[in-house]
Amino acid sequence: MTHGTSSDAYGRVAIGIHWLTAVLIIGLMASGILAENSTDETLKAAVLRLHAPMGIAILLLTLLRIAWWWRFDTRPGPLGTNPAWQEFLAKAVHLLLYVVMIGMAASGIGMFVLSGAGDILFAGAPGPLPDFATFAPRTPHGIGAKLMIALLAIHAGAALYHHFIRRDATLKRMWFAASK
Ligand code: HEM
Numbered sequence: 001m002t003h004g005t006s007s008d009a010y011g012r013v014a015i016g017i018h019w020l021t022a023v024l025i026i027g028l029m030a031s032g033i034l035a036e037n038s039t040d041e042t043l044k045a046a047v048l049r050l051h052a053p054m055g056i057a058i059l060l061l062t063l064l065r066i067a068w069w070w071r072f073d074t075r076p077g078p079l080g081t082n083p084a085w086q087e088f089l090a091k092a093v094h095l096l097l098y099v100v101m102i103g104m105a106a107s108g109i110g111m112f113v114l115s116g117a118g119d120i121l122f123a124g125a126p127g128p129l130p131d132f133a134t135f136a137p138r139t140p141h142g143i144g145a146k147l148m149i150a151l152l153a154i155h156a157g158a159a160l161y162h163h164f165i166r167r168d169a170t171l172k173r174m175w176f177a178a179s180k
Helices: 012-037 041-072 084-115 116-121 138-166
Strands: none
Touching: 012 041, 012 084, 012 138, 041 084, 041 116, 084 116, 084 138
């Protein structure tokens, strides 16, 4: 197994970043929606104490991913069996996923900094949690959440379509066993 990508499979660094990101995104979406709908302050605070570091972790992982593709590795070519519009759509969705992940992390950090929630949750500052809706970054964070759900549905739906219906190597080459 190599660190780098070969012509027919992603390398283990790229695969590791991909699946770690997937786990964090699921955790972030679930905890974000739970925090938003929670009427219990203590529960909301506990959830946000997990949500914020996960969001920062995914930001760092995304920056690492950009550096990885930019400086150290090259993506495998297309399988050659897909119509051009599908290749284009896949690339556009990947790019938008990067943009939305970075935008959500940035707006989340913005909400914490502007509202003082970071100090209340992590530095022992007194006071109840702020009403995040009164801070500007809450709007892009909410729009990003909806976009993220749509993008993930297309992204994961396409991967499952390729795996189970087309039965090609799209999903397999993003798994460790395929990376020699
Ligand atoms: C890629 C990273 C992130 C994702 C995918 C994400 C996801 C979410 C989602 C789905 C919601 C619910 C929004 C809604 O339904 O309108 C939410 C709310 C929230 N997130 Fe994030 N988030 C991320 C990063 C962050 C970071 C880094 C912070 C703070 C440092 C943060 C702080 C918050 C706060 C304060 C709320 C609002 C809770 C409320 O309105 O009551 N998020 N997030």
